[in-house]
Amino acid sequence: xxxxxxxxxxxxxxxxxxxxxxxxxxxxxxxxxxxxxxxxxxxxxxxxxxxxxxxxxxxxxxxxxxxxxxxxxxxxxxxxxxxxxxxxxxxxxxxxxxxxxxxxxxxxxxxxxxxxxxxxxxxxxxxxxxxxxxxxxxxxxxxxxxxxxxxxxxxxxxxxxxxxxxxxxxxxxxxxxxxxxxxxxxxxxxxxxxxxxxxxxxxxxxxxxxxxxxxxxxxxxxxxxxxxxxxxxxxxxxxxxxxxxxxxxxxxxxxxxxxxxxxxxxxxxxxxxxxxxxxxxxxxxxxxxxxxxxxxxxxxxxxxxxxxxxxxxxxxxxxxxxxxxxxxxxxxxxxxxxxxxxxxxxxxxxxxxxxxxxxxxxxxxxxxxxxxxxxxxxxxxxxxxxxxxxxxxxxxxxxxxxxxxxxxxxx
Amino acid sequence: xxxxxxxxxxxxxxxxxxxxxxxxxxxxxxxxxxxxxxxxxxxxxxxxxxxxxxxxxxxxxxxxxxxxxxxxxxxxxxxxxxxxxxxxxxxxxxxxxxxxxx
Numbered sequence: 369x370x371x372x373x374x375x376x377x378x379x380x381x382x383x384x385x386x387x388x389x390x391x392x393x394x395x396x397x398x399x400x401x402x403x404x405x406x407x408x409x410x411x412x413x414x415x416x417x418x419x420x421x422x423x424x425x426x427x428x429x430x431x432x433x434x435x436x437x438x439x440x441x442x443x444x445x446x447x448x449x450x451x452x453x454x455x456x457x458x459x460x461x462x463x464x465x466x467x468x469x470x471x472x473x474x475x476x477x478x479x480x481x482x483x484x485x486x487x488x489x490x491x492x493x494x495x496x497x498x499x500x501x502x503x504x505x506x507x508x509x510x511x512x513x514x515x516x517x518x519x520x521x522x523x524x525x526x527x528x529x530x531x532x533x534x535x536x537x538x539x540x541x542x543x544x545x546x547x548x549x550x551x552x553x554x555x556x557x558x559x560x561x562x563x564x565x566x567x568x569x570x571x572x573x574x575x576x577x578x579x580x581x582x583x584x585x586x587x588x589x590x591x592x593x594x595x596x597x598x599x600x601x602x603x604x605x606x607x608x609x610x611x612x613x614x615x616x617x618x619x620x621x622x623x624x625x626x627x628x629x630x631x632x633x634x635x636x637x638x639x640x641x642x643x644x645x646x647x648x649x650x651x652x653x654x655x656x657x658x659x660x661x662x663x664x665x666x667x668x669x670x671x672x673x674x675x676x677x678x679x680x681x682x683x684x685x686x687x688x689x690x691x692x693x694x695x696x697x698x699x700x701x702x703x704x705x706x707x708x709x710x711x712x713x714x715x716x717x718x719x720x721x722x723x724x725x726x727x728x729x730x731x732x733x734x735x736x737x738x739x740x741x742x743x744x745x746x747x748x749x750x751x752x753x754x755x756x757x758x759x760x761x762x763x764x765x766x767x768x769x770x771x772x773x774x775x776x777x778x779x
Numbered sequence: 780x781x782x783x784x785x786x787x788x789x790x791x792x793x794x795x796x797x798x799x800x801x802x803x804x805x806x807x808x809x810x811x812x813x814x815x816x817x818x819x820x821x822x823x824x825x826x827x828x829x830x831x832x833x834x835x836x837x838x839x840x841x842x843x844x845x846x847x848x849x850x851x852x853x854x855x856x857x858x859x860x861x862x863x864x865x866x867x868x869x870x871x872x873x874x875x876x877x878x879x880x881x
Contacts, residue, residue: 442831573829574799576878578866637867638800639879700833703798708834711841712794718801 378437378451380705384776385458386434387698391772393426393465394687395765398735401742401758407749409675418472423682424554425465425486431690432562433457433493435697440500443510443569449499453492460489468532476536483532490525494518509582509589513565516593520557523600524550545603548611552599555681556592556618563689564589564625571629574644574696575636584628591621615666622659626652642720643728647692650736654684657743676746683739683761691731691768695723698775706778717778724774727767735764780817783849788813788821791849795841798834800878804842808869811860813846819853821846826865835859 400419410416437454441447467482497518504511527550533539534546568585572578598614601607629652641649658681665673699722707716741757744750783791792813793805804810804825812824823842827835843855867880875881 438833442833445830569829569831573831576800576828576867578864637875637878637880700799704834704837707798708837711837712844716798718796719798720801 378448378454380701380776382451382454383434383437383701386430386437386454387694387772388776389458389462390427390430390434390690391694391765391769393422393430394691395762395769397423397427398738398758398761398765401754401761404754406745406751406754409746409749410671411675411678414472418469420682421465421468421472424559425461425468428559428682428686428690429490430458430461430465431694432559433461435566435693436493436497438697438701439566439570440497440514443514443566444500444504446500446503449496449503451496453496457489457493460485460492464489471532471536479532479536480529480538483529487525487529490521494522509586510565510569513561513589516589517558517561517565520553520561520593520596524553524558527553545606547603549600549603552596552614556599557596559686560622561589561592563686564592567629567689570693570696571632571648572636574638575632576638577632577636580628580631580635582628584624584631588621588625588628591617591624595621619659619663622655626655626659643695643723643732644692646732647688647695650732650739651685651688651692654680654688654739658685672747672749676743679746680739680743683735683742687735687739691735694768694772695728695775698772699723699778702775702778722775722778724771727771727774731764731767731771733764734760734767738762738764781815782817782819782851783815783821785813787849788815788823788846791845792823792842794845795838797828797838800828800874802870802874802877804838806871806874808871808874809865810842815852819851821849821852821855823855823857824860825857826860826863828865830861 397419400422403415404419433454437448437451464482464485464487467478467485469482471478471482497514501511501515507515527546530539530541531543531546531550534541534543564585568582572580595614595617598610598617602609602611602614633649633652658677661673661680662677665677696719699719702722703717703719710716738757738760741753741760743757745753745757789805789810792810793803795804796802797804797807797809800807807828809827810823810825813821815821823846825842827838832838839857839859842857846852846855867875867878870878870880872881
């Protein structure tokens, strides 16, 4: 008999704060959009940096870390080294995220403190993952993705801390030298490679897909990993051609990964279009548009194209992939804790029964509309569209928060 | 002489529902074989829809408990195999239809 992981579901009280805090940060990030002037958007402005950290640290990282508490044993097929460490991760990440956001907005002196707190939180996370990986006897491709992505996260947060120290004036060097290295390590190296690896376990699991080749994933992960390393080298040693080679490699990596997702989608036996499936369809469609708009940016050179691509990457691809999976992960964890002991003794709900239909659909429709409107606002420089998009996203994010609380409190 | 036929054992196991898809394990085609001897020892051979199934241990326990409810069953051995790999063609038509695969 083949043994599979034993400790699949850590206590829900350990993971619930990640999802609650993460969903609230999704709402805060959506509300924050009201404060942008669509005619004066720029990557360099502190308001933008605060927004990016609010969204990526407070929402994306918070939810990914919480989800990993449950998914690591599923993917690595061994129990956690010390799952209790996750009790320390979310409060530190919460405090660090807030310090960084307020640091960018009001007082750069807060940035090193926020950076150190985030660093401690992430080091605990990365350390726990690495120590868990020591138990793994044979690395599969998906397990390798966890190893690679966490290695990039380790370096990404070191770069980030150095930048925070320079931003606050504690260290003296040009922040721009490390900017791309930090961005690519964390976003390309950690978030994208984590998504690549985990989605190839989760998407087929929920769609019941089988018998597809993992070659495109191997190509995608390898190219993306090399691309991130090239960007780091090009940043540190100012080699611009290497950076362009890296961008091209990252582009091909995403195409290869998208091809695999498309194959899984086309061959899936489970064709019902629930909120999970629809969220993923929107997410991967957004990813395709990121590639198109990103390519246009390199041809035309307009900053608004790069801003629109980044926006779609964050609120289109990342956000919908995360919210879609939340509708699978929270019901499972709650069901496992509350209802699995009752199986065979009384009627128990199915996982799909635990997803609130109206608020999940409202979240999907309002958030998707908001994402499209804000994309148009960025491209056209329209404050009217920005306000409209922000309004839709705020309603969508409130519906998401409501869904999260409904699922957590399901009785 | 077998205490229970394969059909009787499958019927007992069909009370176990996969909470993710909402169908029982037998109609999903996850139960490959079941047999018993005259002393009440039962052997069930089954698979799961994915190796990464987070309910792996729990589903095995449910199968064991479902068979143990049959009178005079002494011991239940549940073996999980990955060959042949499960695919939707192994499921009953009502499952395929409900999932949109038919």
